[in-house]
Amino acid sequence: MTLSQTEKLRLLEFTKDHYVDFYDVRLLIAKDLEDDILQQMKEDKTLSFEEALQNAFEKYGVIGFSDVSEDYMKKINTYFYKKVILKVVKDEVSKPKFWFLATACFLIIYYAIMSLDSMPFVLAGGFIILIILGLIFYFRKLHKEIKGLKKRDHYYYLDQLLVSNNSILFPFTYMPLVLAPHIGRLSETQGLSMAILAFFTMVSCIAFYFIYFRLYKNRSEILDEYKENFLNKKLELKFEIV
Secondary structure, X not given: OOOOHHHHHHHHHHHHHOOOOOHHHHHHHHHHHHHHHHHHHHHOOOOOHHHHHHHHHHOOOXXXXXXXXXXXXXXXHXXXXXXXXXXXXXXXXXXXXXXXXXXHHHHHHXXXXXXXXXXXXXXXXXXXXXXXXXXHHHHHHHHHHHHHHHOOOOOOHHHHHHHOOOOOOHHHHOHHHHHHHHHHHOOOOXXXXXXXXXXXXXXXXXXXXXXXXXXXXXXXXXXXXXXXXXXHOOOOOOHHHO
């Protein structure tokens, strides 16, 4: 016994009506509901689909789908960190080109700072201002992107993770801002202090590269892999409704 396509779509609409915002989380909960409904209808052949649906929903208690939504979001977070973030980082750091460019970036930043012996802190402040301007530009762009995604009915939680910087990479982007007020206490020598600032500025640039060019720019491809490897295979969802 299986549910019809109309009944499956009804489950998705039902989860949406009960405040499940993200489409992939709706799919996961709808799968649970489908299994419960099929079991009920197998045991009682006089039971209608709508009656079985209401019986299944009552099992979630007064809070409805809140807890199960949170549980599935945690699972998606785990997938995001292990299968997306870690994979991207591993792919990049395994390339000699990555280390060459990282070293070049560090040396350019360091020698640019130290080229003005009389006012290295002014130049360091210039780097901090550039990072702040970069963050402002980036957040404005992402804000527009998120607003556009939320207007779509098929708004995946993974979309939210990809465009909202909800990842372990983002804290690295503002490390220079954290270090700048304490730059005089980073080391006993000015040269080493500037080297530390240059290093973390380089790390900030790399984090921006990962977030924007490897995650944000490639989010369509990442989302397709997520559907295939997480939603479809692991949870046995039918691709026609994904």
